[in-house]
Amino acid sequence: MKNNVQFLSMVLDSMTDHVSVIDAQGVIQYVNRRWISFGEENSQPNQCSAHWVGVNYIEECDKAAKLGDDFSIKAARGIRRVIAHQQQSFYLEYPCHSPEEQRWFMMRVTWFVSGDQEYFVISHQDISKRKKAEDHIRMLAKLDGLTNIPNRRSFNEFLHQEWQVAQRKQHPICLAIFDLDYFKLLNDTYGHQAGDDCLVKFATLLNQFADRPHTQCSRYGGEEFALVMGQTSIERALALIEEFKVALAALKIHHSHNRADRYVTVSVGLAQCIPNPLENETTLIDLADGLLYQAKTNGRNKIESASRTEPEPHL
Missing domain, CATH: 3.30.70.270 (Reverse transcriptase/Diguanylate cyclase domain)
Structure with a gap:
């Protein structure tokens, strides 16, 4: 662990969650490798870390909200509440289906302080297997054995x-x-x-x-x-x-x-x-x-x- 920054970056890149870090204005400061690859797999080709850094995540949510995306409305509201310290953390389960499969994710927002700056971690975890299992259980609960x-x-x-x-x-x-x-x-x-x-x-x-x-x-x-x-x-x-x-x-x-x-x-x-x-x-x-x-x-x-x-x- 001679180089702590490199070591921590490798740890984050090994995660299956999509992770980004934003500042108090909502501007992305960091994304991990899974965040980048998910963007490439979902109609955002040739995106690298440099392309993501500087993008205002909250503004992107607001744009989607104006198009009628209810989950983007909830996400933007939740992130703003954490930034304003109106709540300690925020999480949201939402569908993100592709043409090939049905998918669900869980978004989490937490925060930390580095130096005199506050930063906010946004992670997206794939919970598709869990949701499908829950749906299957609900279906079985409504069937005669x-x-x-x-x-x-x-x-x-x-x-x-x-x-x-x-x-x-x-x-x-x-x-x-x-x-x-x-x-x-x-x-x-x-x-x-x-x-x-x-x-x-x-x-x-x-x-x-x-x-x-x-x-x-x-x-x-x-x-x-x-x-x-x-x-x-x-x-x-x-x-x-x-x-x-x-x-x-x-x-x-x-x-x-x-x-x-x-x-x-x-x-x-x-x-x-x-x-x-x-x-x-x-x-x-x-x-x-x-x-x-x-x-x-x-x-x-x-x-x-x-x-x-x-x-x-x-x-």
């Missing part, structure tokens, strides 16, 4: 979202709740593995019928499934479910104790609402659930449907 379709939590979120859209646009929204007929007898007769296989086959088929905008199927609980159909008339929804029942029959999942048929069948409650401020999505759930009860009471393997466009009166 057995059937690999959205779970009840995801159903609640999606229905709420579509209800809000339907209320704003005054479009109809439909909900179908499915219940596999005599499923307990299937489990008792053929075993739980056969029951699980049946649920997976049913979910896989239902998911194929959810491949359209504003539509999602989910495992509602046990042997019950749900299909949310935003911006869909009850006529279109009914036709879709009838098509699904035909496709389910074609699978011929054997069920000798099904009193409605010798194969697996399903009872369905289908409800439509045009949302208004006096109701929320539980109105649609309650209506569909009541219709499902009617379908089961009336012999199963049936679709009971109804539409309500006006709120029930409050007594």
Whole structure:
């Protein structure tokens, strides 16, 4: 370590973070090798340390902010707050996607004093792997472990979202709740593995019928499934479910104790609402659930449907 400046420069150049140092006016005084190489890889060719030094980093953020870059607005504000000692440090996570891949970075701003001058270190760390892992975990948290379709939590979120859209646009929204007929007898007769296989086959088929905008199927609980159909008339929804029942029959999942048929069948409650401020999505759930009860009471393997466009009166 005979030459401390050279040694420290080599240390900074070995880092994977992109590091720059600015003065109190925002002017870049130093950049490390990774900062330079990232610029070269992202449409700033032939940039060396000399080209970066003297550039006002805050002004560059301000230029991007004027073009509508929200993250540049936050970055410039955060850097200024650290320079003014309104906060000790600042960090910001932001996307920086390329045409080839999705990337996220974390920006950190800290400060130090050298002699009688204050300097501010700006580092950008690639956190893409962490963000992708977090996104994957969030995705798994919304999937049913057995059937690999959205779970009840995801159903609640999606229905709420579509209800809000339907209320704003005054479009109809439909909900179908499915219940596999005599499923307990299937489990008792053929075993739980056969029951699980049946649920997976049913979910896989239902998911194929959810491949359209504003539509999602989910495992509602046990042997019950749900299909949310935003911006869909009850006529279109009914036709879709009838098509699904035909496709389910074609699978011929054997069920000798099904009193409605010798194969697996399903009872369905289908409800439509045009949302208004006096109701929320539980109105649609309650209506569909009541219709499902009617379908089961009336012999199963049936679709009971109804539409309500006006709120029930409050007594």
